[in-house]
Amino acid sequence: MRSIEGFVCIARYIEPPRRDILFGPKTNSEIEYSYENFTTNNLIPFTELDQIQTSLNELRARRIFKRRSIGHVKLKIAERSEKEIYALEDEKNFIIVVEVGIVSTEFILLGKSVKGSYGVAHAPVSDLLQNGFKTIPKFKDALYALTEVERQGHIYAHLGTFKMQRVKIPSQVS
Structure with a gap:
């Protein structure tokens, strides 16, 4: 079971479709900014709020984003074993996590199906970044959804949980 907890920058991309993009610290030295898309940096969050200051300032300077904020995230991602999947049975706020990419790994986070937001084929899911971070409430x-994402998308996926709470931006960060 992979457990992830920390802070992310959240920025709304101004071009349609509407989506809130999550950013963590950069892991790729070729990226010019101090942050990287959370779904391409191996789901690595910032560990301390003071690490976010530079990234938040850089996001503010970029005109392609609006509504920049900070979130505290907690994720659990089960490996593909039945034991780990059923270890999440008593949890809430479920997501489906899909790993894609050949050269580098990117993750697609899928939550509750919402009209106007796409997912995988006709599976009952929507992109978590486009559906307002709405998770799937029930384990069943x-x-x-996990079964349908794998069947219809012809891909392997993981069951996980996702909790995010927006954090007030401390004065030294803003």
């Missing part, structure tokens, strides 16, 4: 529904 999440298991069904």
Whole structure:
């Protein structure tokens, strides 16, 4: 079971489709900014709020984003074993996590199906970044969604949980 906890920058991309993009610290030395998309940096969050200051200032300077804020995230991602999947049975806020990419890994985070937001084929999911971070509330529904994402998308996926709470920006960070 992979557990992830820390802070992310959240920025709304101004071009349609509407989506809030999560950013963590950069892991790729070729990136010019101090931050990197959370879904391409191996889901690595910032560990301390003071690390976010530079990244938040850089995001503010970029005109392609608006509504920049900070979030505290907690994720659990089960390996593909039945034991780990059922270890999440008593949890809430389920997501489906899909790993894609050949040269580098990118993650697609899928949550509750919402009209106007896409997911994988006709599976009952939507991109978490486009659906307002709405998760799948029930374990049974999440298991069904996991099965359908794998079947219809012809891909392997993981069951996980996702909790995010927006954090007030401390004065030294803003």
